[in-house]
Amino acid sequence: MRISGGRFRGRMLKTPKGDATRPTSGVVRETLFNILAAELPGARVLDLFAGSGGVALEALGRGAAHATLVEHARPALACLKANIAALAVGEAVTVMPIPVTRALDVLARQDAQFDLVFLDPPFAAAAAYQQALATLAGAELLAEDGVIVAQHDRRLPLPDAVGAVKRVRRKEIGDNALSFYRRASLAR
Numbered sequence: 001m002r003i004s005g006g007r008f009r010g011r012m013l014k015t016p017k018g019d020a021t022r023p024t025s026g027v028v029r030e031t032l033f034n035i036l037a038a039e040l041p042g043a044r045v046l047d048l049f050a051g052s053g054g055v056a057l058e059a060l061g062r063g064a065a066h067a068t069l070v071e072h073a074r075p076a077l078a079c080l081k082a083n084i085a086a087l088a089v090g091e092a093v094t095v096m097p098i099p100v101t102r103a104l105d106v107l108a109r110q111d112a113q114f115d116l117v118f119l120d121p122p123f124a125a126a127a128a129y130q131q132a133l134a135t136l137a138g139a140e141l142l143a144e145d146g147v148i149v150a151q152h153d154r155r156l157p158l159p160d161a162v163g164a165v166k167r168v169r170r171k172e173i174g175d176n177a178l179s180f181y182r183r184a185s186l187a188r
Contacts (some may be wrong), residue, residue: 001054004030006061013083015052016075024055024120024151028173032149033062035180036116039147041065043115045140046107048100048132051077055118060089063120064116068094070103073086100132108139119152121149133181138165148181 001013004026024032032055033040041063041151047056050069062069067091071077077097084093096103100121117136121128135141149166150158154177160167161184169180 001052003058003061005033005055006058006063008057008087012056013052013054013086013100014079015054016073016079023174024051027177029055029058031171031173032118032151032178033058035178036147036149037062039116042145044068044113044167046070046112046114046117048119049118049121049128050080050118052074055120056093057083057087057089059116059118060092061087064092066092066094068096068107068112068114070096070098070100072090072097072099076177091169096112100128101135103134104135104139104140104141106139108135112141113143113146114141114149115148116149117142117145117149119148126156130162133159133162133165136164142183144183146155146182150181151181152177153178 003011015025043064044063044065045059047069050071055071056067104143119132129148158179165181166184167179168182171178
């Protein structure tokens with residue numbers, strides 16, 4: 001996998017072998033970051049189901065200040081750590097090698113807040129989207145003008161609203177879709 005833009009443009013990232021992890025394609029990442037370009041400088045990023053870290057690491061290369069990456073699968077975690085070392089961004093990264101539900105609990109207890117949350121569970125785990133969105137909507141993890149982006153199969157219907165967050169945009173890219181959520185009071 002190759003980083004598509006920012007200061008790390010063109011750098012190759014390690015990815016785990018097999019199909020247990022589905023790295024976000026370059027086209028999807030490029031679309032994502034074109035949409036969010038104005039919001040990246042100085043952003044605090046939370047990458048749930050981070051895999052090899054492509055999304056969060058590219059966000060750092062495009063101006064984000066810090067990224068917290070949550071990944072529990074050992075093969076993906078090994079690649080993630082190798083990619084962080086190769087890009088020498090360790091000071092701007094926190095890795096949480098625990099399940100997403102536990103990580104969200106820990107982060108909520110720490111009063112952490114994020115400007116951008118990227119959510120990309122395995123496509124077969126449809127319930128993981130609903131659970132993570134509900135937790136994010138109920139906790140104070142999303143900054144006041146923050147955005148949650150869920151990458152999903154375009155055929156998977158995600159809710160238009162979950163608690164305090166509302167979908168404000170949906171963009172299809174081939175078989176993938178990106179659903180963008182903001183606090184309902186700020187939905188534009």
